[in-house]
Amino acid sequence: MSRKTMLRLGGALISVLTVGGVVVMLLPYFWMVSSSIKTGIEVFDLPIKWIPDEIQWVNYPNALTKGAFGVYFFNSFVVAFAVMAGNLVFCTLAGYGLAKFRFPHRELCFRLILSTLMLPLEIVLVPTFLVVRELGLVNTYGGLIAPLAVDAFGVFLMRQSIRDIPDSLIEAARMDGCSEFGIFWRIILPNCKPALGALALLAFRDNWDQFLWPFIVATTDDLKTFPLGLAQMEGIDSAAYHEIMALAVLGMIPAAFIFLFFQRAFVRGITLTGLKE
Amino acid sequence: MGREIGAGRTSPSMVRRSASLLRRWGAGGGKSSLHSHLRWAGFFFVLPALIHLVIFKFYPMLQAFRLSFFRYDLMSPPVFTGLENYKLLWENPLFHQSFWVSVKYMFGVSIPEWFFALGLALLLNRRMPGRAVIRLAYFFPIAMSQIVVAMVWKFMYHPFGLVNTILETFGIGRINWLSMEESALPALIAIGIWRGIPLFGVIYLAGLQAIPKEYHEAAIIDGAGVFQRFFYVTIPLLLPTIMFVMVLSLLSAVKVFLNPLVMTEGGPNGTTRVLPYFIYETGFAFFRMGEAAAASMVLFVFLFGLTLIQLRLLRRGGVE
Numbered sequence: 001m002s003r004k005t006m007l008r009l010g011g012a013l014i015s016v017l018t019v020g021g022v023v024v025m026l027l028p029y030f031w032m033v034s035s036s037i038k039t040g041i042e043v044f045d046l047p048i049k050w051i052p053d054e055i056q057w058v059n060y061p062n063a064l065t066k067g068a069f070g071v072y073f074f075n076s077f078v079v080a081f082a083v084m085a086g087n088l089v090f091c092t093l094a095g096y097g098l099a100k101f102r103f104p105h106r107e108l109c110f111r112l113i114l115s116t117l118m119l120p121l122e123i124v125l126v127p128t129f130l131v132v133r134e135l136g137l138v139n140t141y142g143g144l145i146a147p148l149a150v151d152a153f154g155v156f157l158m159r160q161s162i163r164d165i166p167d168s169l170i171e172a173a174r175m176d177g178c179s180e181f182g183i184f185w186r187i188i189l190p191n192c193k194p195a196l197g198a199l200a201l202l203a204f205r206d207n208w209d210q211f212l213w214p215f216i217v218a219t220t221d222d223l224k225t226f227p228l229g230l231a232q233m234e235g236i237d238s239a240a241y242h243e244i245m246a247l248a249v250l251g252m253i254p255a256a257f258i259f260l261f262f263q264r265a266f267v268r269g270i271t272l273t274g275l276k277e
Numbered sequence: 278m279g280r281e282i283g284a285g286r287t288s289p290s291m292v293r294r295s296a297s298l299l300r301r302w303g304a305g306g307g308k309s310s311l312h313s314h315l316r317w318a319g320f321f322f323v324l325p326a327l328i329h330l331v332i333f334k335f336y337p338m339l340q341a342f343r344l345s346f347f348r349y350d351l352m353s354p355p356v357f358t359g360l361e362n363y364k365l366l367w368e369n370p371l372f373h374q375s376f377w378v379s380v381k382y383m384f385g386v387s388i389p390e391w392f393f394a395l396g397l398a399l400l401l402n403r404r405m406p407g408r409a410v411i412r413l414a415y416f417f418p419i420a421m422s423q424i425v426v427a428m429v430w431k432f433m434y435h436p437f438g439l440v441n442t443i444l445e446t447f448g449i450g451r452i453n454w455l456s457m458e459e460s461a462l463p464a465l466i467a468i469g470i471w472r473g474i475p476l477f478g479v480i481y482l483a484g485l486q487a488i489p490k491e492y493h494e495a496a497i498i499d500g501a502g503v504f505q506r507f508f509y510v511t512i513p514l515l516l517p518t519i520m521f522v523m524v525l526s527l528l529s530a531v532k533v534f535l536n537p538l539v540m541t542e543g544g545p546n547g548t549t550r551v552l553p554y555f556i557y558e559t560g561f562a563f564f565r566m567g568e569a570a571a572a573s574m575v576l577f578v579f580l581f582g583l584t585l586i587q588l589r590l591l592r593r594g595g596v597e
Contacts, residue, residue: 101319127337227424259420
């Protein structure tokens, strides 16, 4: 075989792999959307009809009445946005401090922060609950949000991306009499937008999604988040696949929307993290 | 590269001056005080995050350690029992089972992730038509909720669900994936891998793109082939990212809780009762907080040891 045919074969193989991968990644979502617009019996029809003859939009309103889903959605938004905001503020500040200053015990601070990656909520579940209980925050929004407001991963992400901002930019601003916070606001933030986008996306996704913590700390229906509501509904009515899928589609929309909204910053953040001097 | 500022020596008077400057956020400030006030500004930027982590990570961790020597049911006051909780765990066959379920899940998910995610990143790093759309398709699932994933896959694993329908076209019979002891954990592992690939792919891709093109160009000039460039340029320069992905994937795999809870309830026969589920069950279903804390400590020691071994191995591999 000549080198050229080998290259061409390799290229074809890569294309097949790429497309196959996309199918594997996205097929479950097509299946979910498709099932959400079928009747409870049609969902098991063979061969699979991806688009049913009659689209059952009625599944959506029907599913929503199977729990206080308005409340659950609202709570999920509150928690996700509050935690996202907390992460954007605290992680970016900390990332800047760690990336561009030298102060006593800086490395120790960084290591301490990183070490909390080894202390996920799952490990400190019981004592975190006890701390929140001591603070009187069980079954409150504060209790839902506070323990999640800083994540070491966010600090790491921001530190790495801020480190790539040239010192010359910062020093020039400092020579021009810009205050430290002014530098943070006018130089650092605009130059790490992509990383901020990525952090926002990840924080939103993780916390729109947050299950374990609300599961522990939200005891009444008015503080439950969407994942709890959906799991609860599924527990009661586990055979109503068409309606569960309808709720899953609705639960997917905010995260999907946020993703598309941040997508450019997200993908660009990946390509742009290395600002050249 | 980046020379850090604020490294100069300071006198006490300069520190005092810097504190007052900091209060005004360093507005103005002569050149002489510049370095000293910068010295502390950095710390103040880090402080809020640090305080948060002390309250919600380090203090609870110490509490977990303390609590593991007490019997506590949330109602009556804690009673000191020494090592009783650890002894109970050691004698509890369910704990041993949980431990091994977690180990299997952790490595079952993360090892394939390391390779598939790197493959994906290499794939997406190539020039190809429609790259933006293809990237979008791969990254989209990152935004998806765990609960949505759990619900969809529970349905997909149904005896008449999509997974069995596809397998049937290959002549494999219908399996009730989630209710058989042999298949429940592999089914959950498959979901974990499917879900982790795009996320770690993004991280790898960022690492790949941070490698300066000049290195590859220089290697090409020196006559290096694709594989040589991969092993002698890409891999060594990507090593910090690889390390990060390895740690992160293990840590995120060991945290799995939602899927076992809503898809299998830890069953059948405890074959999917991972450690976090065990801890939850012991603490919040049986109200044995002390025992749950002791199990948390075991999980922590396990994670800690794993991270240390990993770092040691990578260092010996000649990162320098």
